[in-house]
Amino acid sequence: MTESAASLDALDAEDRKIVTLARSARARNGVPEGAAVRDETGRTYVAGTVSLASLSLSALRTAVAMAVASGAESLEAAAVVSTEGAVAAEDLAAVRDLGGAGTPVFLAGPDGVVRVRAQAN
Numbered sequence: 001m002t003e004s005a006a007s008l009d010a011l012d013a014e015d016r017k018i019v020t021l022a023r024s025a026r027a028r029n030g031v032p033e034g035a036a037v038r039d040e041t042g043r044t045y046v047a048g049t050v051s052l053a054s055l056s057l058s059a060l061r062t063a064v065a066m067a068v069a070s071g072a073e074s075l076e077a078a079a080v081v082s083t084e085g086a087v088a089a090e091d092l093a094a095v096r097d098l099g100g101a102g103t104p105v106f107l108a109g110p111d112g113v114v115r116v117r118a119q120a121n
Contacts, residue, residue, distance in 0.1 A: 011106070011114065014038060018079040019108050021046045025059070026081045026110065033082040035059035037095070039072035060091040060105075064098055075099030078120075079106040087118050096120035 018036040021044060026034030031048035038044050047062035060080045078095045087107050095103050099120055107116040
């Protein structure tokens with residue numbers, strides 16, 4: 001399920017934070033995507049796209065893996081910054097696996113404007 005585009009200002013402060021962190025990761029690392037997730041305790045995990053000869057992971061799946069590796073038991077929300085028009089099904093599945101169905105996933109463009117609010121169903 002997706003909702004239409006919304007500006008960063010329309011998000012609450014915690015959701016704005018993960019979009020900003022995802023945007024910063026993308027720009028800082030010069031990668032196609034940046035992502036951030038927030039766990040059940042409010043901790044955030046930030047990642048960029050991983051592209052090695054032996055390992056390829058989207059930024060969002062990397063952020064989810066970092067949360068799991070750090071002991072997170074659930075996710076409250078996720079954000080990805082990309083030029084893509086939709087969140088990949090594999091990314092939504094990773095968020096759903098840790099956060100459960102209905103966990104919000106925000107997709108923003110490089111300008112920080114949230115274009116899609118999806119749910120990890």
